[in-house]
Amino acid sequence: MKIYPIPAFGDNYLWLAVHEGHALAVDPGDAAPIAAMLERHALKLDAILVTHHHSDHIDGIGELAERYGARVFGPADERIALIDEHVTEGSRIELPQLGCSFRVLEVPGHTRSHIAWYGSDTLFCGDTLFAAGCGRLFEGSPEQMWHSLSRIASLPLHTQIYCAHEYTEGNLRFALAVEPDNQALIARIRRVAQLRAAGRPSVPFALADELATNPFLRVREPAIIRRASEHAGRALPGAVDVFAALREWKNSF
Ligand SMILES: [Zn+2]
Structure with missing residues (x-):
């Protein structure tokens, strides 16, 4: 798994982890630069991980999930829409396509x-x-x-x-x-x-x-x-x- 920083909003890093044509995005506050990277390298976006509800971490989720069918994992918080699977302390998620x-x-x-x-x-x-x-x-x-x-x-x-x-x-x-x-x-x-x-x-x-x-x-x-x-x-x-x-x-x- 190789992890790439995707700069956004001046000082944010959105993270994209990539393994054999599959990708995982972390805190996609902006969909556009992530979509550009996915298209450029013909990557399939399997999953999105969210850490917290601030807009610079979540505003790209909807577009990316809809466009690529990625499964969205995050905390249970009414301020974060579109989470497919809520997680809590000790939850474990398996991402076999990403080997992690x-x-x-x-x-x-x-x-x-x-x-x-x-x-x-x-x-x-x-x-x-x-x-x-x-x-x-x-x-x-x-x-x-x-x-x-x-x-x-x-x-x-x-x-x-x-x-x-x-x-x-x-x-x-x-x-x-x-x-x-x-x-x-x-x-x-x-x-x-x-x-x-x-x-x-x-x-x-x-x-x-x-x-x-x-x-x-x-x-x-x-x-x-x-x-x-x-x-x-x-x-x-x-x-x-x-x-x-x-x-x-x-x-x-
Ligand atoms: Zn924050």
Whole structure:
């Protein structure tokens, strides 16, 4: 299975996974660029996976499903029409034509019904985890988001993470403000700058890189606790408090 980014709306990535003439789309917020790729390579679209209800993730579903007969899998949420099969925590879907299967993780926080898709050392996580950052808390509490991110953080280190936006350089600037002495972070900033200067995506990325550089996954690091506490002007006794303070700080960064 090879996975291609399809840029859309300025900073979104729609993902198309391809295997022997068959394809799977993840969060098709726009049908046109996906249809163009399917036509160009004579691919059959078998399935559509959805992570959450925001329009930049779902607005292409109707057209693609109708035109290609793809089966649509997603969370039960009245704001997402056209789902053929609702999934919940632990659901497993088999996609034999694509030679893969995926397991569902419920990861509320960005939205209340947000899910992630995990299989073949690959995670499609929508707007939950970003490279060096995380999604905004539109409908969830810091506790929920922290729990969701912790679940992602416990996947195998080599997991390749496919998030839905190219927010990496901005996220890295914030990460550096939080952790100016983190050498792994400084090295990553250089790598990402080279990729972006060459017009290449900074996504996917390995979970191991996130654990070394993403402040939102590193809230137990003493240096981060100290910085977050200084910035918030109060003691932050637990991981969730540090996470919440970082998220607040980033909102106005
Ligand atoms: Zn979203």
